Every structure is written in C-alpha cells, then in structure tokens.
Amino acid sequence: MSVLLVGAGPGSADLLTLRAARALESAQVVVHDRLVDPSVLALVHRDARLVNVGKGPGDGYTQEHINLQLIDLAQRYERVVRLKGGDPFVFGRGGEEWLALRAAGVDVEVVPGVTSALAGPSAAGIPVTHRGLSRGVVILTGHGADDDHVVVTGLGRSELTLVILMGVAQRARLARELIADGRPASTPVAVIERAWTSSQRTRRGVLRQLGELDVHAPAIIVVGAVAALDLSETLALAGSSASVA
Ligand SMILES: C[S@@+](CC[C@H](N)C(=O)[O-])C[C@H]1O[C@@H](n2cnc3c(N)ncnc32)[C@H](O)[C@@H]1O
Structure with missing residues (x-):
C-alpha cells in the first residue's frame, strides 16, 4: 500500500516536475485540491479516477475525512496520487497526510513541487x-x-x-x-x-x-x-x- 504526495506547482502544467508528470500519467486514482490547474489534471490518464477534495467554503471535506479517504483508496488501488497545489510541504498539510498514512501502515513518498x-x-x-x-x-x-x-x-x-x-x-x-x-x-x-x-x-x-x-x-x-x-x-x-x- 502506498501513496505519492505530489506537488502540482502553482498553475500551468509545464511547471510540473517530470517526476510529477509521470506519476499523474500512471496513477489509477488522483485525489486533488481545488486550486490545481485544469491543465495539470488534463495529464491524468483518462481511465483514472479523479477525486476532488478541495476545501472550499461550505463543502464538507475536513482534513480528517481526506486522510481517511486516502487510506481507503490506498487499500484498494496500487497507484494512488495525492495531488496538492504548489509544494505539498509548504502550507499544504502534506506533513499531516504523511503522518496519518504512515500510522495506517501506508508507505508514502513525496514529489516536491514549485511552490x-x-x-x-x-x-x-x-x-x-x-x-x-x-x-x-x-x-x-x-x-x-x-x-x-x-x-x-x-x-x-x-x-x-x-x-x-x-x-x-x-x-x-x-x-x-x-x-x-x-x-x-x-x-x-x-x-x-x-x-x-x-x-x-x-x-x-x-x-x-x-x-x-x-x-x-x-x-x-x-x-x-x-x-x-x-x-x-x-x-x-x-x-x-x-x-x-
Ligand atoms: C493552502 S496554501 C497552499 C500553498 C501551496 N502548497 C504552495 O506551495 O504553493 C494556498 C495559498 O497558496 C497561495 N497560492 C497558491 N497558488 C497560487 C497561485 N497560483 N497564485 C498566487 N497564490 C497562490 C495563496 O496564498 C493561497 O491562498
């Protein structure tokens, strides 16, 4: 069981790292934030599942809910990408997700992004x-x-x-x-x-x-x-x- 925490960069898809682009192309599920640019999401394989967990005002996604959802998806899919705007470890709560996943026995790797x-x-x-x-x-x-x-x-x-x-x-x-x-x-x-x-x-x-x-x-x-x-x-x-x- 593993999850890749991937930085989506600030906007335009050509600011993704090559590693991030490869991860998106091969992912079976991509769990993404609200701010991720459509040009980045367009790189996700058409058969992959896209899950928007953007925390806009009034929608019900708490951080706890996102953590549980990631754990659940990691148990069901081999290649899960958690895609976060910018860099996952700069005000992205990537550290919290990392800890929650590790506590549930899920391996985690980070792919840094342009913050x-x-x-x-x-x-x-x-x-x-x-x-x-x-x-x-x-x-x-x-x-x-x-x-x-x-x-x-x-x-x-x-x-x-x-x-x-x-x-x-x-x-x-x-x-x-x-x-x-x-x-x-x-x-x-x-x-x-x-x-x-x-x-x-x-x-x-x-x-x-x-x-x-x-x-x-x-x-x-x-x-x-x-x-x-x-x-x-x-x-x-x-x-x-x-x-x-
Ligand atoms: C939750 S923080 C996530 C930061 C992200 N992890 C990063 O490294 O860029 C969201 C804030 O990042 C900033 N932000 C993210 N993308 C931006 C963009 N394309 N242009 C300007 N500000 C942006 C804004 O201040 C926004 O409120």
Missing part, C-alpha cells in the same frame, strides 16, 4: 532575494488569525523579504502589525493573484496601502524592497541600458 511562495513573486518579475536589497526571505501564512492572535511579530524591523500566503483577507491587519513592529509604512508591497495562470494579475503599492489594494485570493503578498522590482520590465529595457537601482 507559489517563490514562483508567485517570480511571475511578477520579483526576485525574493537580491544583492543590496534583501539578504533573505521568510514565508508565512496570514491565515488562522483571530482577534487575540498577532499574525506577525519580530519581522517588522528586519529587512528580510516577507512572502505571505493566505493573507488577502487579513492584509490590512498584517500591514498594521508590521508597521507597529517597525517596518516603514513606505515599504514596497506587491500582490500577485493566480500566478502562472491565464488570469494572473499583480497589484503594487506601499505597506500603508496594503489594506486598500483591490486584490482577491488566491494571491501571494510580497513585502520588502524587492517588491518594487519588475525584472521582466527591466529586461525589456536592457537594450536601452536601464538597470535596477
């Missing part, structure tokens, strides 16, 4: 580290915050790039907390919606404006000096000797 945390910024021409601007990057979630819970602490004063997943709903609060924590209100921000899909869109501004930006999930929020860059523009201008300051 939206890094591919989202790059889709907008933003390098998350850049000599002279950012010496490192922190990936965090804006999800799960309630009134008593501070989303960000100790990251305000640092100059690290912040990449925030699941932060759209809490963006005004994230900005307030970061500014209170010492990050200048004039720090550049960028929000990249649906990166690497045909409906990708980027909004830019500064930290004090983050709450007012018209943005929609799923999106990646980038906070830091690099968020002002758009290297795709710079490259287009390279012939006319433009450079990044």
Whole structure:
C-alpha cells in the first residue's frame, strides 16, 4: 500500500516536475485540491479516477475525512496520487497526510513541487532575494488569525523579504502589525493573484496601502524592497541600458 504526495506547482502544467508528470500519467486514482490547474489534471490518464477534495467554503471535506479517504483508496488501488497545489510541504498539510498514512501502515513518498511562495513573486518579475536589497526571505501564512492572535511579530524591523500566503483577507491587519513592529509604512508591497495562470494579475503599492489594494485570493503578498522590482520590465529595457537601482 502506498501513496505519492505530489506537488502540482502553482498553475500551468509545464511547471510540473517530470517526476510529477509521470506519476499523474500512471496513477489509477488522483485525489486533488481545488486550486490545481485544469491543465495539470488534463495529464491524468483518462481511465483514472479523479477525486476532488478541495476545501472550499461550505463543502464538507475536513482534513480528517481526506486522510481517511486516502487510506481507503490506498487499500484498494496500487497507484494512488495525492495531488496538492504548489509544494505539498509548504502550507499544504502534506506533513499531516504523511503522518496519518504512515500510522495506517501506508508507505508514502513525496514529489516536491514549485511552490507559489517563490514562483508567485517570480511571475511578477520579483526576485525574493537580491544583492543590496534583501539578504533573505521568510514565508508565512496570514491565515488562522483571530482577534487575540498577532499574525506577525519580530519581522517588522528586519529587512528580510516577507512572502505571505493566505493573507488577502487579513492584509490590512498584517500591514498594521508590521508597521507597529517597525517596518516603514513606505515599504514596497506587491500582490500577485493566480500566478502562472491565464488570469494572473499583480497589484503594487506601499505597506500603508496594503489594506486598500483591490486584490482577491488566491494571491501571494510580497513585502520588502524587492517588491518594487519588475525584472521582466527591466529586461525589456536592457537594450536601452536601464538597470535596477
Ligand atoms: C493552502 S496554501 C497552499 C500553498 C501551496 N502548497 C504552495 O506551495 O504553493 C494556498 C495559498 O497558496 C497561495 N497560492 C497558491 N497558488 C497560487 C497561485 N497560483 N497564485 C498566487 N497564490 C497562490 C495563496 O496564498 C493561497 O491562498
């Protein structure tokens, strides 16, 4: 009994790893999330069973239910793929599924994917580290915050790039907390919606404006000096000797 935990990447199927593409082509069952792009699902063999366990608002799939379903499928099929957006181990609950499967005696292997945390910024021409601007990057979630819970602490004063997943709903609060924590209100921000899909869109501004930006999930929020860059523009201008300051 075994399950492959496969990263589907952020969108377009040509960002899958070769290992992931092979796993999809040979799977008998593919249990997938809501955010997995149709171009990725199109690689699944036509005789395979597709099971959508996307946890949208109001649908009944709890993590517990998904774990049990995976165990059940592993007992009935030889080649089961659990397909998760981006990378299974970056806010994908892949670790929980791994533990639940192992506890039930099911072998698990992971196939890493291109995470939206890094591919989202790059889709907008933003390098998350850049000599002279950012010496490192922190990936965090804006999800799960309630009134008593501070989303960000100790990251305000640092100059690290912040990449925030699941932060759209809490963006005004994230900005307030970061500014209170010492990050200048004039720090550049960028929000990249649906990166690497045909409906990708980027909004830019500064930290004090983050709450007012018209943005929609799923999106990646980038906070830091690099968020002002758009290297795709710079490259287009390279012939006319433009450079990044
Ligand atoms: C549950 S997390 C899963 C992250 C995933 N495991 C990964 O590595 O990309 C879902 C969040 O990822 C981000 N996300 C996933 N795909 C995205 C995309 N194509 N464009 C922008 N953000 C994306 C959004 O912040 C979304 O709310």
